[in-house]
Amino acid sequence: MNAPVVDLEVVEQFLNTLDERTFSRHGEQHLRRDALTSPEDLSAWLDDRDLAGDPVRPADVTTARALRSALREALLGSEPALDRFPLRLVADPSGSLRVAAQTGVDGLDTLVETVAVSVASGRWSRLKLCASEDCRWAFYDTSRNGGGRWCSMEVCGNRHKTRTYRRARG
Template sequence: MNDGIVDVTVDLVVVEQFLNTLDERTFSWHGERHTGHDGLTSVQALSGWLEAHGLVTAGQELGPADLTAAVALRDGLRAALIDDGDGAKTAQALAAFPLRLAPDSSGRLRLAATSGTAGLDAIVETVASNVAGGGWSRLKLCSSTDCRWAFYDTSRNGGGRWCSMEACGNRNKTRAYRRRHAD
């Protein structure tokens, strides 16, 4: 710990998993209906998720304000992924989490969130660093309206639209094909 800042580094995979604590999928796949759920419905659920991802230590006290901040951050970041051509929604999602420059363990400067909200600062720092470095544009929400799953776009040109070509991509392309041939 340095000057009250925990030096925890996470990557966009953890941010993706954080965004997917809200599962809005409502489609059927191989005959089974998927029903979404919210993984952050209680302080205990938030604490468990943060502990499982190494963002807080076991037994670290969290409160209702931490849950409120986590849900607001997640919802704001998800909204920013939908349509954020100018970055305003991402900036708005991060507004409640002040950032400053702080030295890391090697003495170099890094972005440090200093909100004091247990476990969320590392997520905010990762998002802010990736916004600055261009990696944030690869994190997307599935374009399928009955999915909206967050995914990291690994396509060559960054133009991926669906979380999975096998599921969402195939369903959407099949729907478009049927619409074209129904006319």
Template sequence: MSDGVKDLVVVEQFLNTLDERAFSWHGERHTGNDGLTSVQALSAWLKTHDLVGAGRELRASDLAAARALRAGLRDALTGDDSARTARALAPFPLVLAPDAGSGGLRLVADSGTPGLDVLVETVAASVAGGGWRRLKLCASADCRWAFYDTSRNGGGRWCSMEVCGNRNKTRAYRRRHAD
């Protein structure tokens, strides 16, 4: 797995802090939840993913920025409109800065919100590199789970063929064969 894909996995996990799934599977009812309900929850998530170091206290404004970024990125994944991604990143300014490691330039975010800059930089780099088009929301209306599409042609629609793909294909089959 390339570094860009590994980095997008963290963005995928960030997007999935909002779980909108609302379906039954094998008799179990899944109800969604929001993993970013408090400053403490955001801090714990960022620390778990090594995105913010100890000693930096987050504020309510940081939580609001994180939730706005998540909402904007999820909205950006709902269509092929690149302007949506640009709008999602607009509140998080990006600049080119010297990269000491390569001697070239790299994108750097400086939003003032600890931990979010890495996510913003990852999204911007993946957009520039073409990997962003592989990050998608499940096409199932009662799921909307973010996933990285590993299909050969990039045409995957479901977070899981075993769950969402199967449920939706079964529904379509039943509709076609209804009397």
């Protein structure tokens, strides 16, 4: 049986297992990295969030990376490849219905179900990827009107504004 739907923050963390940041900040060069490269990596990530189920197989890593890629594409407004992650309604013992995913990995099922619930509640629109081309860090937009574009106004937002200013001054 799948774990209950988790907070959208866990989906944000899942999206950030792919770090696409390439900028330099305070002399530290961020290099692109993928935290899900082996069954051990995925197993540890799921276990750290109490989402572990059956032992993770190499094919599960491929499934996890495909899910992450599809969700990131959706956040960028592209047509995501989510057909591998269908949902269905299932009855639970209390007679209620719930959304269920069947990725083959319990923890990933929980993430897909969390996304579905957040879409239905309108919260998904608050999960975004940073608008900075050299960042793309996932973040939950807490701005009043939901118009946030940067994972950090102090870093990415400031860098964008500085570049815009310098271009204008030419």
